[in-house]
Amino acid sequence: xxxxxxxxxxxxxxRAVQVAFLVGLLLLWYVATNYWGVSHLLLPEPVQxxxxxxxxxxxxxxxxxxxxxxxxxxxxxxxxxxTGVTLGYLISRSQYLIxxxxxxxxxxxAIPIILFLPLYVLMFGLGPMSKVALGTTISFFPIVLSxxxxxxxxxxxxxxxxxxxxxxxxxxxxxxxxxxxxxxxxTGMRMGFTVALLSIIGSExxxxxxxxxxxxxxxxxxxxxxxxxxxxxxxxxxxxxLNTVVSSLExxxxxx
Amino acid sequence: MTGExxxxxxxxxxxxxxxxxxxxxxxxxxxxxxxxxGELLCLIGPSGCGKSTLLNVVGGLLxxxxxxxxxxxxxxxGPMPADIAYVFQENALxxxxxxxxxxxxxxxxxxxxxxxxxxxxxxxLEAVGLAEFSxxxxxxxxGGMRQRAALARALSLETGILLMDEPFGALDExxxxxxxxxxxxxxxxxxxxxxxxxxSLGEAVFLADRVAVFSxxxxxxxxxxxxxxxxxxxxxxxxxxxxxxxxxxxxxLLHDEIRKAMxxxxxxxxxxxxxxxxxxxx
Ligand SMILES: Nc1ncnc2c1ncn2[C@@H]1O[C@H](COP(=O)(O)OP(=O)(O)O)[C@@H](O)[C@H]1O
Ligand SMILES: [Mg+2]
Numbered sequence: 357x358x359x360x361x362x363x364x365x366x367x368x369x370x371r372a373v374q375v376a377f378l379v380g381l382l383l384l385w386y387v388a389t390n391y392w393g394v395s396h397l398l399l400p401e402p403v404q405x406x407x408x409x410x411x412x413x414x415x416x417x418x419x420x421x422x423x424x425x426x427x428x429x430x431x432x433x434x435x436x437x438x439t440g441v442t443l444g445y446l447i448s449r450s451q452y453l454i455x456x457x458x459x460x461x462x463x464x465x466a467i468p469i470i471l472f473l474p475l476y477v478l479m480f481g482l483g484p485m486s487k488v489a490l491g492t493t494i495s496f497f498p499i500v501l502s503x504x505x506x507x508x509x510x511x512x513x514x515x516x517x518x519x520x521x522x523x524x525x526x527x528x529x530x531x532x533x534x535x536x537x538x539x540x541x542x543t544g545m546r547m548g549f550t551v552a553l554l555s556i557i558g559s560e561x562x563x564x565x566x567x568x569x570x571x572x573x574x575x576x577x578x579x580x581x582x583x584x585x586x587x588x589x590x591x592x593x594x595x596x597x598l599n600t601v602v603s604s605l606e607x608x609x610x611x612x
Numbered sequence: 613m614t615g616e617x618x619x620x621x622x623x624x625x626x627x628x629x630x631x632x633x634x635x636x637x638x639x640x641x642x643x644x645x646x647x648x649x650g651e652l653l654c655l656i657g658p659s660g661c662g663k664s665t666l667l668n669v670v671g672g673l674l675x676x677x678x679x680x681x682x683x684x685x686x687x688x689x690g691p692m693p694a695d696i697a698y699v700f701q702e703n704a705l706x707x708x709x710x711x712x713x714x715x716x717x718x719x720x721x722x723x724x725x726x727x728x729x730x731x732x733x734x735x736x737l738e739a740v741g742l743a744e745f746s747x748x749x750x751x752x753x754x755g756g757m758r759q760r761a762a763l764a765r766a767l768s769l770e771t772g773i774l775l776m777d778e779p780f781g782a783l784d785e786x787x788x789x790x791x792x793x794x795x796x797x798x799x800x801x802x803x804x805x806x807x808x809x810x811x812s813l814g815e816a817v818f819l820a821d822r823v824a825v826f827s828x829x830x831x832x833x834x835x836x837x838x839x840x841x842x843x844x845x846x847x848x849x850x851x852x853x854x855x856x857x858x859x860x861x862x863x864x865l866l867h868d869e870i871r872k873a874m875x876x877x878x879x880x881x882x883x884x885x886x887x888x889x890x891x892x893x894x
Contacts, residue, residue: 517704520671521721521769522693531717535708 432491444503495548502544506537618805624679657826658873800843
């Protein structure tokens with residue numbers, strides 16, 4: 357309330373620096389490729405990349421790959437949310453289960469799960485299923501861990517006072533446990549979403565038949581650098597949009 | 613205070629943990645007391661002597677190891693939301709709800725018909741002077757205002773009994789004084805039976821009709837002192853000779869017990885146990 361004006365000004369200030377930084381980077385890119393003789397095979401010229409980008413959008417060529425990637429992402433995220441939240445809730449009901457599973461999941465979360473990709477490709481083939489499996493595995497852990505933390509460490513006084521006022525089991529869940537846990541769970545879901553997106557696109561570049569990651573590698577192998585860079589820019593834009601949407605959903609859920 | 617008995621505590625003992633466990637604690641020993649309607653009983657004693665334990669046994673949040681508690685003529689076997697409301701030391705308001713919603717929720721849990729809730733919430737917030745802050749979230753209020761809101765929620769439940777576990781314990785001295793005065797005024801208008809845990813001698817004398825002094829652990833009521841002074845008590849009472857005499861009497865009673873409690877916990881190797889009983893942090 358009090359410092360809002362100041363804070364807005366400060367955030368506008370840092371926004372300006374961020375934009376200036378990106379513009380500077382673009383400028384550097386332009387100068388390096390046009391005047392300093394950096395090979396266009398390593399680094400394509402930005403104006404060319406821009407026209408390739410326009411072409412990709414205009415022809416709608418991206419649609420099939422985008423559908424594949426988003427389909428994989430949506431499936432993986434839906435599965436990991438459902439299983440992660442359900443399992444996390446059940447585990448959080450018992451101090452014993454929390455003691456057993458929380459360190460276990462935290463331990464597995466810390467290993468590079470991308471190592472499972474070859475296994476998943478053997479099991480599910482090169483199609484979307486192996487990417488879905490990997491994205492699910494990777495995003496499951498932040499979601500289940502945050503659900504355990506959210507439900508498992510609710511301030512005891514909230515529960516005791518609700519009980520003393522006669523809250524039923526359902527009312528306790530609906531009006532106390534859920535609102536107490538929700539912000540933590542939503543944060544876990546946002547983290548899960550981010551790692552699912554990263555791992556799915558990443559694994560498409562390693563072993564796949566279609567998808568945006570696949571397209572980028574395909575162009576790289578054909579030395580079509582300008583178009584490849586345009587696709588990278590496209591993926592960055594998609595990721596930025598998705599992350600913004602998810603973050604604002606999270607913020608909205610927190611406020612509720 | 614000649615009203616009928618609202619709370620009847622008979623030979624109540626409570627142990628935490630199993631008999632042969634290292635963490636076994638005899639928190640409360642053979643305690644008996646009655647609280648009449650319209651009476652405010654303060655519990656005071658060294659920290660860890662079982663005041664919260666007694667309160668939680670009365671409220672049905674803890675089952676006593678032995679002994680019985682009756683409330684409004686019925687044996688206590690669990691929470692009795694229709695008869696008993698609580699005010700905890702802190703953190704009892706839900707931070708994701710506004711003050712108004714918090715009060716409404718209490719009545720929803722208790723089962724108050726929907727049509728009545730709105731009106732009762734408004735009236736109780738009015739009574740504690742928080743009407744203007746209905747739409748604030750707890751985090752936007754001072755500690756004193758949060759405790760007023762918790763009190764409003766308890767009042768809105770219109771129970772015959774109010775249990776308050778160091779409700780002003782986390783507040784500074786001035787805020788605590790003002791809240792005490794306001795509480796005295798509020799209570800003079802009701803005929804609730806109130807049990808109020810405090811570690812402030814002045815607060816006990818100022819608010820109570822009777823003060824029960826606990827002995828060191830295993831706690832039991834060592835002596836009960838009457839404060840014969842009508843409610844609402846005005847601030848001048850604090851400066852009266854009577855107040856000072858009662859306060860001094862309490863001080864000397866407590867002093868010995870606190871010494872005992874300290875030397876016992878020193879023997880046990882310092883900090884002693886920290887209970888996890890509801891709302892207790894002292
Ligand atoms: N849940 C619990 N488990 C084990 N010991 C407890 C528990 N709650 C309280 N105690 C112990 O019982 C004793 C009495 O606690 P309490 O009634 O909270 O004291 P007070 O409110 O008078 O400070 C303390 O020694 C405390 O450590
Ligand atoms: Mg206590």
